[in-house]
Amino acid sequence: MSEMSGAAALMAALEKEKVEYIFGLPGGANLPIYDALVDSKIRHILVRHEQSAAHMADGYARIKRKAGVCFATSGPGATNLVTGIATAYADSSPIIAVTGQVALPMIGKDAFQETDIIGVTNPCTKYAFQPRVASEIPEMVKKSFYIAESGRPGPVLLDIPKDVQQQVTKMDFPEYIKVRGYNPIVDADLSEINKACEMILKAEKPMIMAGGGVILSGAFSELQTLAELLSIPVVTTFKGKGAFPENHPLALGPIGMHGHAEANKMVQEADCILAIGARFSDRTVGRFDEFGKDINVIHFDVDPAEIGKNKSVNAAVIGDVKSSLRSLIKLIPKNFRTNEEMSKLWLGRKRELVNYYEDSIKDYSREITAKKALKKLREILPADGIVTTEVGQCQMWASLHFDVISPGTFFSSTGLGTMGFGFPASIGAKAARIDVPVVDIAGDGSFSMTENSLAVSVLEELPVIVFLLNNQMLGMVAQWQRTFYNRRYSGVHQKNCPDYCKLAESYGAQAHRVSSMDELDKALKVAVKSDIATVIDIPIDPDEDVYPFVAPGTGLKDMIIGA
Amino acid sequence: MQKNKNTIFDEDNENKMYILSVIVENKPGVLFRITNLFRSRNFNIESITVGITEKPDLSRMTITTVSDVKTLEQLVKQLQKLIDVIQINVLNKENAVYRELALIKMNAKDPTTRIEIANFATIYRGNIMDISNETITVEIIGTPDKIDAFKNLVSSYGIIQVARTGVSALPRGAVNDDL
Numbered sequence A: 001m002s003e004m005s006g007a008a009a010l011m012a013a014l015e016k017e018k019v020e021y022i023f024g025l026p027g028g029a030n031l032p033i034y035d036a037l038v039d040s041k042i043r044h045i046l047v048r049h050e051q052s053a054a055h056m057a058d059g060y061a062r063i064k065r066k067a068g069v070c071f072a073t074s075g076p077g078a079t080n081l082v083t084g085i086a087t088a089y090a091d092s093s094p095i096i097a098v099t100g101q102v103a104l105p106m107i108g109k110d111a112f113q114e115t116d117i118i119g120v121t122n123p124c125t126k127y128a129f130q131p132r133v134a135s136e137i138p139e140m141v142k143k144s145f146y147i148a149e150s151g152r153p154g155p156v157l158l159d160i161p162k163d164v165q166q167q168v169t170k171m172d173f174p175e176y177i178k179v180r181g182y183n184p185i186v187d188a189d190l191s192e193i194n195k196a197c198e199m200i201l202k203a204e205k206p207m208i209m210a211g212g213g214v215i216l217s218g219a220f221s222e223l224q225t226l227a228e229l230l231s232i233p234v235v236t237t238f239k240g241k242g243a244f245p246e247n248h249p250l251a252l253g254p255i256g257m258h259g260h261a262e263a264n265k266m267v268q269e270a271d272c273i274l275a276i277g278a279r280f281s282d283r284t285v286g287r288f289d290e291f292g293k294d295i296n297v298i299h300f301d302v303d304p305a306e307i308g309k310n311k312s313v314n315a316a317v318i319g320d321v322k323s324s325l326r327s328l329i330k331l332i333p334k335n336f337r338t339n340e341e342m343s344k345l346w347l348g349r350k351r352e353l354v355n356y357y358e359d360s361i362k363d364y365s366r367e368i369t370a371k372k373a374l375k376k377l378r379e380i381l382p383a384d385g386i387v388t389t390e391v392g393q394c395q396m397w398a399s400l401h402f403d404v405i406s407p408g409t410f411f412s413s414t415g416l417g418t419m420g421f422g423f424p425a426s427i428g429a430k431a432a433r434i435d436v437p438v439v440d441i442a443g444d445g446s447f448s449m450t451e452n453s454l455a456v457s458v459l460e461e462l463p464v465i466v467f468l469l470n471n472q473m474l475g476m477v478a479q480w481q482r483t484f485y486n487r488r489y490s491g492v493h494q495k496n497c498p499d500y501c502k503l504a505e506s507y508g509a510q511a512h513r514v515s516s517m518d519e520l521d522k523a524l525k526v527a528v529k530s531d532i533a534t535v536i537d538i539p540i541d542p543d544e545d546v547y548p549f550v551a552p553g554t555g556l557k558d559m560i561i562g563a
Numbered sequence B: 001m002q003k004n005k006n007t008i009f010d011e012d013n014e015n016k017m018y019i020l021s022v023i024v025e026n027k028p029g030v031l032f033r034i035t036n037l038f039r040s041r042n043f044n045i046e047s048i049t050v051g052i053t054e055k056p057d058l059s060r061m062t063i064t065t066v067s068d069v070k071t072l073e074q075l076v077k078q079l080q081k082l083i084d085v086i087q088i089n090v091l092n093k094e095n096a097v098y099r100e101l102a103l104i105k106m107n108a109k110d111p112t113t114r115i116e117i118a119n120f121a122t123i124y125r126g127n128i129m130d131i132s133n134e135t136i137t138v139e140i141i142g143t144p145d146k147i148d149a150f151k152n153l154v155s156s157y158g159i160i161q162v163a164r165t166g167v168s169a170l171p172r173g174a175v176n177d178d179l
């Protein structure tokens, strides 16, 4: 046991957790922590806005599959984190947010920069700690990581009063901790797995619906083995996009509001749905009462509270989906169904639908369209390149037209739909995988929200590519106004401001404005090799809509495929 | 469902009264987390009581709710997700002893009224806690139904104030919390 300050203990405890990066910004209430940071081996990434720090930690976590860490001061620093914390919570991403707090005697006195950040973040954190004495810090840090990363992951807040940071005391760094009342590891019930297996084997047209849980638990090879053993097709939720290689013959792609038309169609033709690590969100299933009606629905999930929350199911396997899938695979007989049988049942139908929708979903006949640009990106980006997105049409086009080949290389703010998430998150992802190119498929509106992270990408040498689908519009909102409000545009024009190339250059980043597919091809080839942040400004038609579209409150059967 | 012992979820989808006996960490912020959960997930709560258990670091919360089985199941599961929740027992009228205490202050300006109310109180095994020239205050202990019945009985005198504790409950028989 050695004597040290609470702040030094925090840094030591973070080092014990093998933290590589801290994304943050200092202020009065976390000065002692920033002083301790000087002596730490952990690399600090200074952000220009705390929201981006939380998104960077989140992006790091999603690729590293380990908690990301962000720092902010009390009051406004802490409240600036909230959008980032809520985004991570909605997508079950493990981040540890460490906030400074006013000194204990000042708490409750409406002190300068005092905000009850534990209260503010309560609905969007998995747990929160506030040490009252410095000696609690090492154990709280360890518990924070344990809670954030285990079971269904999520954000944890550690709010440390300034005097506790400064207090010097004997510190004990526990090797083992136990959180009474928290049992994240549940062994799946074998009888439920058996029941699930029987339902799948006796179904004519079973189908897998893979959600974000597959990515969180890294169950990629298990999913692929299962699909191939059964020769059954795989749809994903949007969050589950890329849980299964999208160039695989059995892949149908994401379903939902802007899902692939053939996937939305075929999931309605299934007679048994095996949902793995998915939560039946309204965006995915359209209407809870219609989806999977009168057929067997099987649900694998780590979170018991997800079973039956939105959708009643016929079999439920609670536990880490990776190990549950392993148990299920053992029960599947070899050569369960021949490829020919399967082709008859599914693959022929898939081909038929793909062709049908290719003909009936209107293609824009411009030199550059979102679809063509995204196909080009796929052509040039290596399979292990990482892709994230902003929010809006850009995100939905990414879902529709960018195929993820290497599982786990795609993520997006799917639960909260946070504009401004993608760019900082891509920087976090780059920190996690420095050796591969990282791309943010962006819209102009979203990029404006966190564009100041260009400074971070340039100065910290974490180069990412902003693939900017620039329609000079809050395009998704404009599409809804076209569709549901009789083209009465309200508050959607961005008016070509700023000039994104000049903006990028002013930060010392590279910029390309492309006006042909050829120029896009060249710009991308330069960008993927570049060791400096790049913005590729791709002008597209402001009137381009995203189709297909399942309007809110309607079911997948009501999918619209064009105006 | 490790934390959940006496599960009583059946197929019945009618609204019924359930009593959740919830063992939680006895530390600051726990009550806030639980009540915030009710608010944010739209759960309807009739009453909630908190008090220390036989172990000083644990509190028992007794929550009564009128709901259908599906909502109850979600409520229990969401509560179980809270890290400060150690254990939940779902109790009902049959398998639990449950009691509430109420203090009821009534108008009682003339002596006959005071005597009548005192007689009612005796029938309900209540206690007179305070008498003034104008009022009488009675303590009633029992099930919520019994307290409601007493309130109805004396309502014609004019009830001035009511304070109810909410339900406290324990399972019947040799059930312990195995903590």
Ligand SMILES: Cc1ncc(C[n+]2csc(CCOP(=O)(O)OP(=O)(O)O)c2C)c(N)n1
Residues within 6 Å of the ligand: A390, A391, A392, A393, A394, A395, A417, A418, A419, A420, A442, A443, A444, A445, A446, A447, A469, A471, A473, A474, A475, A476, A477
């Ligand atoms: C922080 C935030 N504010 C508002 C919205 C609502 N919203 C959803 S999509 C969208 C437009 C996004 O515009 P842009 O980034 O340019 O993408 P586009 O739809 O044009 O491709 C808006 C305003 C949101 N999702 N997030």
Ligand SMILES: [Mg+2]
Residues within 6 Å of the ligand: A392, A443, A444, A445, A469, A470, A471, A472, A473, A474, A475
């Ligand atoms: Mg736009």
